[in-house]
Structures are given as C-alpha cells and as structure tokens.
Amino acid sequence: MLGFAHQHAPGRRCWALEGTGSYGAGLAASLDAAGENVVEVCRPKRPAIRGGRKTDIATELELELLALVCAVAPELLALQGIGPISAARILISWLHSGCFRSEAAFAAFAGVAPIPASSGLTNRHRINRSGDRQLNRALHTITLIRICLDPITRAYVARRISEGKTARDAQRCLKRAICRQLFKLLERGAQPTRQINADDLLTRLIEA
Incomplete structure (x- = not known):
C-alpha cells in the first residue's frame, strides 16, 4: 500500500x-x-438501513451512555483514548469507591497484573489472561489509541523496549500504568452522593 x-x-x-x-x-x-x-x-453518513433504524438506535444508545458517564465520572472522558463505551465498561467494573482494597487488587481484577514467569537467570513476566475480560478489552482499546495518537505514550513504549522488553511486554506495562491512572482518578474523585447505576449502564452497554 x-x-x-x-x-x-x-x-x-x-x-x-x-x-x-x-x-x-x-x-x-x-x-x-x-x-x-x-x-x-x-x-x-450512511443511508438508513432497510427494515430498521439500527444506526440511529446505536447512536442514541451511545448518547445515553455518554449522559450516564457524564453524570457520575466526567473526568474519565477527559482522558485520551476513553469514549463513552470504554468509560461505561470501566465504571461497571469499578462500581464504587472502596470496592477494591488497593490499586493492585483492581489491576488483578482487570487481568493486567503481571504473572512471574522467570526461568534461571531470566527475569520476566507473562500476560495475565484471567480477570474481567471486558474491562481488559477496554484497557486494550485505550492502550492502542494512545500508542497511535500520543507522542508521550509512544516515547514510554520506546523506552521500555530500549530497556530490553519486547513490544508485547512494553504494551503490558502501559496497560498496567493506565489501570493505575484510572483507579487513582476514580478513587480520588469519588463523592458520597455520586451513585453508579451499574444495571442501567450495563443495559445500555449491551444494547449498544
């Protein structure tokens, strides 16, 4: 090409x-x-789909998600790479302040906590394939967007690779860093009066 x-x-x-x-x-x-x-x-813009308004419905559902996210955690949408669907997925998993005892626990739940896989003199980790896969997918999407669009993120990945990590390991480190950023942001911004209707978010997310 x-x-x-x-x-x-x-x-x-x-x-x-x-x-x-x-x-x-x-x-x-x-x-x-x-x-x-x-x-x-x-x-x-595409012509209406014959037999229904699927595109319009999807847009309406995404706007509903946007409104719900803005009501409970608008700070998420200020971060690069996070749209209403990823933000809703994150909020459903996080649920409320204090749900996870620590940032490490949230990372383990998201499946981004590294698993030791050292052998002999080689010190390395392998990808964690457990945890909430939907949350992990949202973090993966955010990671890809930032690598594509953010020079600081690309510099971070390049530095990790220069330290001897593979491209996949560097991406894993980035995903872990993003998870840490999200947890601190949500815990710091949590207010007693701010309630997350997880069922409502999940319903809209499934429909979208």
Missing part, C-alpha cells in the same frame, strides 16, 4: 482514517511508524 502511495502520490501525504481507535488502529500505527501523517475522520 505504501509502495502504491509513493508511486501515485509522491511527496507529503496525509492519510484520513476512520476508526483509528478500533478496527483502524493497526493501520494507523503502521502508517505512523513509517513517518506518514495520519488524521482521524468521522464516519460518513
């Missing part, structure tokens, strides 16, 4: 991609690594 672009659009280029935080994340990261300029564009 890059060869085709070099041949037919030489010089400075700008790639406009849809979904850089989900299905387009891999392509965005690859283009960015090649020194290409990448910008995210909104999904174009």
